[in-house]
Amino acid sequence: MPTSLTINGTAHNIDLPDEVPLLWVLRDEVGLTGTKFGCGVAACGACTVQIDGEAVRSCQVALSDVWGEVTTIEGLGAPEAMAKIQQAWVDHQVAQCGYCQSGQIMQAAALLAENPSPSDAEIDEAMQGNLCRCGTYPRIRAAIHSAAGKLKEA
Known part of the structure; x- marks a missing residue:
C-alpha cells in the first residue's frame, strides 16, 4: 500500500x-x-x-x-528567509567543495527557527553533527550570526 x-x-x-x-x-x-x-x-x-x-x-x-x-x-522556508541564509553563506564564503552545504543550511535554518539569536556555544552545539570536510566551521558560525541579524531586520 x-x-x-x-x-x-x-x-x-x-x-x-x-x-x-x-x-x-x-x-x-x-x-x-x-x-x-x-x-x-x-x-x-x-x-x-x-x-x-x-x-x-x-x-x-x-x-x-x-x-x-x-x-x-x-x-526551505519563505523565499526571503532562505535568501538571507544563502546570502550569509555567500558573504562569508562558507562553501568550498559545497558537498555538505545543503545539510549545513538545513540544520542552521532549524536552529534559527528555534533560536533567532544563538550564541557561539549554541551554534556549535546545534551544528556539531554536521561535518565539513573543508573545515569551514568558523565561517559557518559567522554566517549563522549574520543570517540571524538579517532575519531580525525583516
Missing part, C-alpha cells in the same frame, strides 16, 4: 517498502537531489532535512517512520 508523504508542501504517494530510508525516497523516487548521501549512519549531516521543522538525518529515517511534513533544501 502506498505511503502518503507531504514534501515541500506537495503530497506524494510513495509505493516503496516501509524500510527504505527517506534519503532514497527523496532522491530516487521524488527527484529532489539537494539532499546528499554522505556516510549512511547519521554521522555527517549531509542528508539533513526537516520533519515538522526538526532537523533529522534522512539516511536513518525509514519511510514508515516519517511523522510529519518533510522539508528539503529545495523547499
